[in-house]
Amino acid sequence: MIRTALLVAAKDLRIERHSRVLLWQVLPFGVMGLVLSGIALGPTHAGHSSAGPGLFYLVMLLVTLLMINRSQAIEGSSGTRASVATLGLDPAGVFLGKALALAVELWITGVVLLAGAVLVLHTALVGTLQALPSVVLILAALAAAGTLYGALSGGGQGPATLLPILALPAFAPLLIAGERSFSASLHGATLWQWWVISLVALAAYLAIGILLYGVLEDS
Amino acid sequence: MKQLSLRLLGPLTLVLMGLTFWLGLWVTPPDKIQGNLARLVYVHPAVAWVALYVSFGTATIASALYLWRRTRSQVMDRVAHCAMEVSVVFILLTLITGSIWGRPTWGVWWAWDARLTSTAILGVFALAYLALRRANDDPDLRARRSAVFALLAAINVPIIHFSVQWWKTLHQGATVFTANRTLLIHGLMAWTLLISFFAFTLLFFWLLRARYRLEVLRGERYQVVLDEALVQRRREGVR
Amino acid sequence: MPDADAFDLTPVPAPPSKRRGRRRTIGVLVVLVLAVLALLSQGLLHSLNYFETIDQAMSARTTLGTSTIRLEGVVKPHTINRTSSGASFWMTGGKDEEVFVNAHGSPPQLFQASIPVVVVGHFTSSTSDRFDGTQILVKHTASYIAAHPKRVKAPNGTTR
Numbered sequence: 001m002i003r004t005a006l007l008v009a010a011k012d013l014r015i016e017r018h019s020r021v022l023l024w025q026v027l028p029f030g031v032m033g034l035v036l037s038g039i040a041l042g043p044t045h046a047g048h049s050s051a052g053p054g055l056f057y058l059v060m061l062l063v064t065l066l067m068i069n070r071s072q073a074i075e076g077s078s079g080t081r082a083s084v085a086t087l088g089l090d091p092a093g094v095f096l097g098k099a100l101a102l103a104v105e106l107w108i109t110g111v112v113l114l115a116g117a118v119l120v121l122h123t124a125l126v127g128t129l130q131a132l133p134s135v136v137l138i139l140a141a142l143a144a145a146g147t148l149y150g151a152l153s154g155g156g157q158g159p160a161t162l163l164p165i166l167a168l169p170a171f172a173p174l175l176i177a178g179e180r181s182f183s184a185s186l187h188g189a190t191l192w193q194w195w196v197i198s199l200v201a202l203a204a205y206l207a208i209g210i211l212l213y214g215v216l217e218d219s
Numbered sequence: 220m221k222q223l224s225l226r227l228l229g230p231l232t233l234v235l236m237g238l239t240f241w242l243g244l245w246v247t248p249p250d251k252i253q254g255n256l257a258r259l260v261y262v263h264p265a266v267a268w269v270a271l272y273v274s275f276g277t278a279t280i281a282s283a284l285y286l287w288r289r290t291r292s293q294v295m296d297r298v299a300h301c302a303m304e305v306s307v308v309f310i311l312l313t314l315i316t317g318s319i320w321g322r323p324t325w326g327v328w329w330a331w332d333a334r335l336t337s338t339a340i341l342g343v344f345a346l347a348y349l350a351l352r353r354a355n356d357d358p359d360l361r362a363r364r365s366a367v368f369a370l371l372a373a374i375n376v377p378i379i380h381f382s383v384q385w386w387k388t389l390h391q392g393a394t395v396f397t398a399n400r401t402l403l404i405h406g407l408m409a410w411t412l413l414i415s416f417f418a419f420t421l422l423f424f425w426l427l428r429a430r431y432r433l434e435v436l437r438g439e440r441y442q443v444v445l446d447e448a449l450v451q452r453r454r455e456g457v458r
Numbered sequence: 459m460p461d462a463d464a465f466d467l468t469p470v471p472a473p474p475s476k477r478r479g480r481r482r483t484i485g486v487l488v489v490l491v492l493a494v495l496a497l498l499s500q501g502l503l504h505s506l507n508y509f510e511t512i513d514q515a516m517s518a519r520t521t522l523g524t525s526t527i528r529l530e531g532v533v534k535p536h537t538i539n540r541t542s543s544g545a546s547f548w549m550t551g552g553k554d555e556e557v558f559v560n561a562h563g564s565p566p567q568l569f570q571a572s573i574p575v576v577v578v579g580h581f582t583s584s585t586s587d588r589f590d591g592t593q594i595l596v597k598h599t600a601s602y603i604a605a606h607p608k609r610v611k612a613p614n615g616t617t618r
Contacts, residue, residue, distance in 0.1 A: 001482075092482065148371075152351065152364050152367060152368055153351070153354070154354060154355065154364075162350055162351065162354045165343070165346065165347045165350050166347045166350070166351060166368065168343070169340045169343040169344045169347060169372075170344075170371065172340055187521075189521075196496065200493045200496050203489055203492075203493050204489075204490055204493045206489075207486040207487075207489040207490050207493070208371070208486075208490070210482065210486050211482075211483060211486045211487075212367050212370075215286065215363055215367055216363065216364055216367060247604075248604040248605055249604075249605045250602050250603065250604070250605060251603040251604065251605045252568065252573070252598060252599075252603070253568065253598060253602075254605065256567075256568075257602055260602060323566065323567045323568070324566065324567070324568050324596060324598050325566060325595045325596055325597070325598075326565070326566030326567075326569075326593070326594060326595050326596060327593075327595060330508070330595070331508075332508040333508065386507050386508065387507040387508055387509055387511070387530070388507075388508050389508050389509070389576060389595060389597055391597075391598060391599060391600040392599075392600045393600060394600045394601070394602065397600070403599075403600050403601040403602065404601070404602040405602075405603075405604075406604060407604075408602055408604060
């Protein structure tokens, strides 16, 4: 299972490195999202609002939806699914690999957008750096959940509008946990509880994905 | 016996619903604090009970039974689908009646406390389930994916149930299923509340039965239409 | 003509994956159960509370400062003063801590003495026990008690 996961993750990341979709499309989209958040808050509140953490995670959720579609679309190109099925790869390993690749991409995007949050939304630098571990955990949980819901929505072959309505209700608790932990770090409050909650969510989604991913693939 | 009980389901539901409304609106006394506003206690908790446990529970159990090979059948898939559709209606009613009650009592139509928020999220999950079903043509794939999604969505139900115990919420705690098993409603008010739970539960099964029959008819009609289309195409080929 | 022996099409029995699948399922279920227990056992979720009680707020005064919070307490009897812009009253907590609330905006219909309320607002300073409220929400309890349990009979025989 682990070997399959590493193979699949390496494959996805290699494709990403060649196509540069993350660099030229997703990152600019994320940065634009932060800028639009600042504009929406208005000049009076943009630099002083406590909404910074929530807006960061809201933009990350939208980025995650884009990346999930991208991750599933890689499998959707002609003949890929049939080839993977005939290889007899362990579905749990495929799930872990795709989740790992998606997590790496989200971490890269998250770091860039955290820098953006400091610049555009004026979140405190020290507090933002302290939030980094919880951001890493939350984004990993989003990647695991997103890979599962991506497969549920048809793996890139279903309508593009289906994924958001399936995934966003499930992402809501992660959004809450992320916003609260980021805010807590900005105010110097204790964070270990949020790390534990994030770790629990990550473990739960990984467990569910390992158990059920194979059921979701075409028979 | 089964036919008799199915025939009696509708009339019995109507009788109990009528009894609930008569008792709730006219016979039971007003509450000491809330006055006549408290009469919504004979509607809102029963509707919420059906939404969360009876209908969503039916959909979840049917989905689990579909995923388990020994009990996998089209019946289970249809029951899960129909129960989830009815669940959407009841979740919506829960939120609406709760809102109507909240405005004069709390002072707001809506509050972002744990119970209300998690119930709203459950409603979105139920709508997402229906969207997922429409997105797949292959019956087996549709059934499997829907079943998995229903199980994932069901994680929300215990969160909603325990929300008033785990967190400090604006929404009141349990009146009947309290942590220390104390009943916080008595006399005719308690009996009317009990009748309302039975009435709305029977209403759910009445609606489920009707919806299930519609689903069966839809499937049969699709097969008839398909057969006719095939006959027509063959005739064209012969000419 | 290719050699028939070069193509061995004898069906190969499937690998014994059923036992591995069952062990994995059990392992996954154990992880899920542990995850739920971890969440419940440590009271990790209290940060999602809708409001702070007076006792919690008073013990966290320096952290809270004048930031906007939701404060919960019980309206002290004989302290309500309704003004044109709202109402002022004293609110008590579980450990007899008290806060004076000056709330703007008309209170809800059920607002009265001895009822639990949640007030949205902020303390006027880091050390003051005065709370400026922008909204009052009534938190009614889960008890339902009949009004007029002993019905009064009017002279004409009807009950009220």
